[in-house]
Amino acid sequence: MDQRIRRALSRRLVAPGAVLALASVLLMSEPGPWAALLGAVVAFAVGIGPSGVRRGAVALLLAVLLSTVLVAAGGPEWRESVREMVFALARTGIPWLAGVAWRLRRQVRRQATEALAQKRRERSALLREERDGERLALAESLHDDLGHALSLVALNLGRIELDPALPPTAHETVTTARRQLSQAVERLGASVASLRDGAAPGVPHCDDVDALLERAGRAGVEVEVTGMPSPGQLSAFDRESLTRVLREAVTNAVKHAPGQAVRIGFTCGEALEVTVRNPVTGHRAGTLSGTGLSTLARRLRAEGGELETRAGDREFSLRARIPPKGPASPPAAAVREAPADDGGHEDAVLTGARRRGRAILAGTAVLAVAVLGAVEAFDAFETRRALLSSEDFALIRVGDTRTRAARLLPSHEVLPRPASAPGTDCHDYAVTADPFDDASGDAYRICYTAGLVVSARYVSPENP
Template identity: 45%
Template structure:
């Protein structure tokens, strides 16, 4: 338990700093709207990872069901789908109940079903449309997530993703069932009972013996530990994504030193612009008064000593007024 709490404190602090930095980056002037949206989505996902980590430690401390421990989380199914679509997923949702109705079946569990269904589809069939269908039968809610599978897709042996295993355990604890099929179309079908109906409806033969309860708790603990490590992977993926975005921007805005050496104050703007890269860097420094400035990368290699250094070329009245090489710490 002490190890779990230390994991929460150390990793939770690191994740919070990542979210803070992403929030600052989100507000940087000059960033393209599409990139700003991606950064905002990453910030929300890191914040959610912090909440999940706290919920996991709470479960280990109290022994309660993950569904109960995570009720304090912000649950918004529309926001979840919007984030997935912003990341490129093609999703159609049919029959989604109202938030009040969803809450009756455990909003956190419904959220988790949709999250895992879409994640699984995007992972194994990128670019294929995903359909999420709800069937509200009064005291039962069925959620069916389907997506076409790419040609040649096939699982090896009894391979099942950890996400689906964890989802199955969570749904089972809520009294529901999970079924999957995969041929040309992968289908995840989850049935959830309305909260408060499980004990009355569950037959005696299904109720667990003490040994089964202990085994279930051990499985739950193992899955919770696995879930606690998910944020580590999430942070790594976000860091890689940000680094790749930075490298891509630098490649598009890289100005060769030999070309920069040819540019001098007084040169005609139209002639200089024909030499410049198509892309520019997003920078916000203190250019000369009245100058209209563009920024270009010295290198796109993050391991280069010049990484972060940039060229600033300013124009006024149709001519170059300054051409400077500036270090990463300038301004």
């Protein structure tokens, strides 16, 4: 509880602390290189943080308010305060603006990604609804049509089975057929229930390889098996996939080569390979069709395996590769629920987001250049207003009254005002307004004491 309270308090203190830090940076007057760098870092951190625009605006208002209070309390003159605020905005506003732009760029890309994810979810939900409708329609069709037809067949077989004139061998055959048909109806009912509930229809979970092959043998299919793996080896692979492969292969063989032997071979290694071969009768060669094998192939590919079939003139072969069970093989249900590929649209959305991000950065760069240009224009304007010609400066002598000197001086001076000794009042005036002149930044300094000029000299950053 104490830790949660500390975290909550720290989160609540972050916003006021960021605002105060940025306001303090804005109030710095003529900072040195390290102080200016620290101010830029603070401004960038505020801009890239949450609510950067609001916190920046609050910090600016707080800095203007505090600056006004200082001027009213007898601090710097308002003109000097305005000048310092303009340069402070340039020093801190540009890194703050860069932080805001960077955050907006990330936000644009995040919104595009979230929009794509939402669209995928909606598309997936729509596909699930469509699939559920198809599944229910199929379940009803199986229940109403095929189930009813099989029930009638079972009923007719039951009547034949009760016929006392039926020979014993025929009676046994009919009994076996009726029992197999009853089992088929039960499996059909399980498949219909699975379709209605959304589970994967197909082989009941009680099926295994031995039971499937035994049932095929009882149905009259001659099956030759070689290389059968041990139960321990088979446990490493998906049982349902294996039984689906064997059942589809045997069903296909019985359909296209009735009465012919089916040869099944197993090879167990990193993956389980199942090979099924059966002859194809002449009148059926080259006519293999249906959706069972294609559906099985899609299922195996979804699990990381593969299915190959080859139909010759006299033989049909099937080779299935079943991967081992593990997290690397995605479940088939998840693959079936994946939305249709819409990569072109997603690429267009992401490209548009990247383009908007670059536009934000480019606009920020243009705005930063405009701010720097405006500050330079303001500085040039202030310098021209404080420009003192060399001829007028040469006419000012030590001992002149302040009134006489004022007639030669411009109405404005270079700010900030230079430091003066107690009882002395000094003022700087620009030597040139050309920023590319070697004398740019130099000044004529006039100092007064008791209303008289006590010094008039040329100063520069190298010789203050």
